[in-house]
Amino acid sequence: MVNSSVRTDLPRAPGLARSPWTWLLGVLVLLGLVAWVYELGHGLAATGMRDVVSWGMYIFTFAYLVGLSAGGLIVASSSEVFHIEALRPLARLGVLTAAVFSAAAGLMIIPDLGQPIRVLNLFIFPNWTSPLVWDVTIITIYFLFSVLELWVMVRRPEKKKTLTTLAFIGLPLAVLLHSITAIIFGLQMSRPWWNTALMAPIFVASAILSGTALIVLIAWILQRYNNLRIPAATWRWLAGLMVMALFVDLFFVASDYVTIAWDNIPKDRQVLDLILPGGPYQLTFWFEWVLGGVIPFVILASSKLRAKASNLALAAALILMGVYAFRIELVIPAFVNPLIQLPPGTSLGAVSTSGSFQLVGHYSPTWVEYLITVGLFALTALAIAIGYRRLHLGRTIQEAAEHVAD
Amino acid sequence: MARWGMVIDQSKCVGCWTCAVGCKAINDEPLGYWWNRVLTTEPDSSAQVAAPATPAVDVPHGTYPNLELAYLPLACQHCNDAPCEKVCPVGATFRRDDGLILIDYERCIGCRYCVAACPYGVRIFNWGPAKREPDFVIGYGEEYRTGGRLVFEPVRPVGIVEKCTLCVERVDANEQPFCVDVCPVGARVFGDLDDPKSEVSVLVNDEGAEQLLAELGTNPNVYYLPSSHPSKVSD
Numbered sequence: 345m346v347n348s349s350v351r352t353d354l355p356r357a358p359g360l361a362r363s364p365w366t367w368l369l370g371v372l373v374l375l376g377l378v379a380w381v382y383e384l385g386h387g388l389a390a391t392g393m394r395d396v397v398s399w400g401m402y403i404f405t406f407a408y409l410v411g412l413s414a415g416g417l418i419v420a421s422s423s424e425v426f427h428i429e430a431l432r433p434l435a436r437l438g439v440l441t442a443a444v445f446s447a448a449a450g451l452m453i454i455p456d457l458g459q460p461i462r463v464l465n466l467f468i469f470p471n472w473t474s475p476l477v478w479d480v481t482i483i484t485i486y487f488l489f490s491v492l493e494l495w496v497m498v499r500r501p502e503k504k505k506t507l508t509t510l511a512f513i514g515l516p517l518a519v520l521l522h523s524i525t526a527i528i529f530g531l532q533m534s535r536p537w538w539n540t541a542l543m544a545p546i547f548v549a550s551a552i553l554s555g556t557a558l559i560v561l562i563a564w565i566l567q568r569y570n571n572l573r574i575p576a577a578t579w580r581w582l583a584g585l586m587v588m589a590l591f592v593d594l595f596f597v598a599s600d601y602v603t604i605a606w607d608n609i610p611k612d613r614q615v616l617d618l619i620l621p622g623g624p625y626q627l628t629f630w631f632e633w634v635l636g637g638v639i640p641f642v643i644l645a646s647s648k649l650r651a652k653a654s655n656l657a658l659a660a661a662l663i664l665m666g667v668y669a670f671r672i673e674l675v676i677p678a679f680v681n682p683l684i685q686l687p688p689g690t691s692l693g694a695v696s697t698s699g700s701f702q703l704v705g706h707y708s709p710t711w712v713e714y715l716i717t718v719g720l721f722a723l724t725a726l727a728i729a730i731g732y733r734r735l736h737l738g739r740t741i742q743e744a745a746e747h748v749a750d
Numbered sequence: 751m752a753r754w755g756m757v758i759d760q761s762k763c764v765g766c767w768t769c770a771v772g773c774k775a776i777n778d779e780p781l782g783y784w785w786n787r788v789l790t791t792e793p794d795s796s797a798q799v800a801a802p803a804t805p806a807v808d809v810p811h812g813t814y815p816n817l818e819l820a821y822l823p824l825a826c827q828h829c830n831d832a833p834c835e836k837v838c839p840v841g842a843t844f845r846r847d848d849g850l851i852l853i854d855y856e857r858c859i860g861c862r863y864c865v866a867a868c869p870y871g872v873r874i875f876n877w878g879p880a881k882r883e884p885d886f887v888i889g890y891g892e893e894y895r896t897g898g899r900l901v902f903e904p905v906r907p908v909g910i911v912e913k914c915t916l917c918v919e920r921v922d923a924n925e926q927p928f929c930v931d932v933c934p935v936g937a938r939v940f941g942d943l944d945d946p947k948s949e950v951s952v953l954v955n956d957e958g959a960e961q962l963l964a965e966l967g968t969n970p971n972v973y974y975l976p977s978s979h980p981s982k983v984s985d
Contacts, residue, residue, distance in 0.1 A: 386878060387876070387877055387878040387879065387908045387909055388860070388875070388877050388878070388909065389877040389878030389879075390878075393877075394877065395865065395871075395873075395874060395875060395877075396871075398862045398865040398866060398875060399862060399866060453861075456861065456862075457859050457860050457861055457909075458858075458859070458860020458861075458862070458875065458876070458908070458909025458910055458911075459858065459859050459860045459909045459910060460859075462840075462857070462858075462859045462860075463859060465840040465842075465857055465859050466839055466840060466859070468840075469840045469841050469842075469857060470839065470840070470841075471838055471839055471840060471841040473835075473836045473837075474836065474837050474838055474839040474863070475837065476837065476839035476861065476863050477839045480839070528863075532833070532837075532866060532867050533833070533869065533966055534833060534866065534867050534868055534869035534966075535866065610799075611798060679866070682871040683797075683798045683869050683870070683871070683963065684789070684797050684798060684799075684822075684824065684869075684870055684871055684962075684963075685799060686789035686790060686791050686797075686799065686822060687789065687790045687805055687806050687807045687809070688787070688789070688790075688806075688807045690787075690871050691782060691783055691784035691787065691874065692782055693780075693782050693783050693874065693875065693876065693877045693878075694782045694877070694878075695781045695782040695881075700781070700782040700783075700784070701784075701787075703805060
């Protein structure tokens with residue numbers, strides 16, 4: 345056991361305000377805001393969405409952000425609930441990401457609304473048969489819970505009993521958050537691609553997967569650029585968590601593919617053909633299964649490769665891309681071929697040389713959607729960086745790390 | 751209390767789009783927006799098809815000389831168990847006691863969950879400011895409220911979801927929906943499904959009118975007489 349005296353020299357990197365990264369992120373946030381103002385002026389006509397593919401980048405990014413918020417709380421709670429000492433150094437960082445990403449998910453919905461000014465109607469006139477209302481409720485609870493847990497961790501670290509209780513609440517809360525977000529899609533019989541009982545399990549698995557990958561990536565950046573030393577045992581646990589989640593996630597998705605392929609029900613099969621190799625959305629398949637699937641799996645399964653933290657970070661980055669591809673694959677192809685698909689199709693709400701109807705849905709995001717989405721990611725990164733500084737997480741991570749045996 | 755319904759006789763429909771254009775006229779639907787459409791289909795096929803047999807309007811299905819052609823006029827089905835009403839997070843979409851599915855224009859937040867949930871694809875979101883040529887208000891031209899809730903405006907409001915209201919303002923004034931009035935071949939019949947003697951009830955109960963995608967259990971108040979149904983020639 346190493347002497348646990350605080351090494352104050354460790355997490356002292358240049359101040360945030362002087363870092364060029366802060367400025368870059370700030371500019372991206374600003375550009376996102378400009379794009380949003382433009383969208384407010386022009387309506388959602390400024391996006392690539394129309395009446396056939398009526399949800400786009402905002403919604404699949406929303407689902408992605410919700411997933412990212414899970415990992416943190418799961419890593420943090422697991423260290424307490426399952427007594428995994430090696431994960432304890434990352435507990436506060438985990439809860440911080442949970443708070444920031446759940447807030448970001450909530451924010452992502454705002455530019456998707458046709459009437460953003462009425463967003464409070466969700467709280468004033470909730471219709472409880474709507475899964476969206478449950479989701480708004482659980483995201484709000486989840487965010488407040490993460491803030492509370494973080495507050496106790498930082499300000500009242502001596503209250504061990506309270507922290508244990510919070511950890512025991514946090515774990516089922518994270519599972520509930522993902523199940524309910526999944527149910528927004530999974531309950532819709534109008535979209536055969538979504539309408540599977542596997543939706544909630546897939547969301548929980550992919551949330552644990554992407555959330556853990558996010559923690560790995562942040563931890564690696566801190567170790568690489570902020571002189572923080574993360575114990576080897578912590579890396580081992582994170583690698584194990586990722587490889588298990590990756591396997592379970594892809595297993596669920598594959599089960600869904602097999603059911604659709606074997607049953608061959610036309611409207612289901614039509615969607616699968618869009619994403620399988622050769623289909624117009626095959627890029628999501630390659631990202632999900634190869635770049636974000638097989639390759640990180642090999643890295644994480646090989647005891648030689650996973651021994652290096654930089655390899656883990658690479659696997660985590662690939663996984664994060666793969667899960668984003670999965671969110672795209674989930675949302676867009678579901679809209680492309682509506683149940684009733686007869687000529688001339690659905691009116692687009694726009695007149696162009698190709699007519700005002702669309703029989704097969706098309707979607708590509710506009711610059712407005714890209715800028716707003718990137719801006720929100722930048723804001724999220726800034727919030728994590730500021731939270732990390734203000735709450736002196738570097739110091740506490742280092743302190744806790746000293747207690748972890750390698 | 752009546753339960754308003756409509757029966758569309760596919761054996762009479764000639765695919766002229768007068769109902770669709772009439773709908774655009776009475777509701778002042780802007781360029782590129784259609785609340786009511788006439789789809790080209792095959793006789794006796796399910797509305798849910800794997801892939802459209804032909805990409806074009808009015809093109810018959812099959813191989814010469816065995817060609818077949820039928821039309822499916824499609825707008826809101828006014829379901830008794832409406833998925834759009836269930837998913838609306840703010841209760842903006844509501845079902846009136848007489849079966850009309852309406853949208854509260856002042857409450858809708860424009861999340862488009864209803865558009866994703868509707869199996870019939872008949873909900874229309876107003877993506878941008880209404881473009882009209884010529885640019886003046888046509889049709890009903892007034893606000894309309896029912897039970898205090900705003901369910902129609904003369905100019906299509908940006909950022910909310912709209913659809914066929916079954917011409918609520920006309921129905922409440924003891925008139926028929928406009929598409930029923932303008933159909934040149936009388937393919938549309940409007941009436942009270944709760945009255946067993948009404949024409950719509952007879953068509954549903956005795957003549958075999960069917961609901962679209964009935965297997966989904968949405969229980970629409972709009973019914974279809976299949977195109978194989980023998981047209982009754984009176985006199």
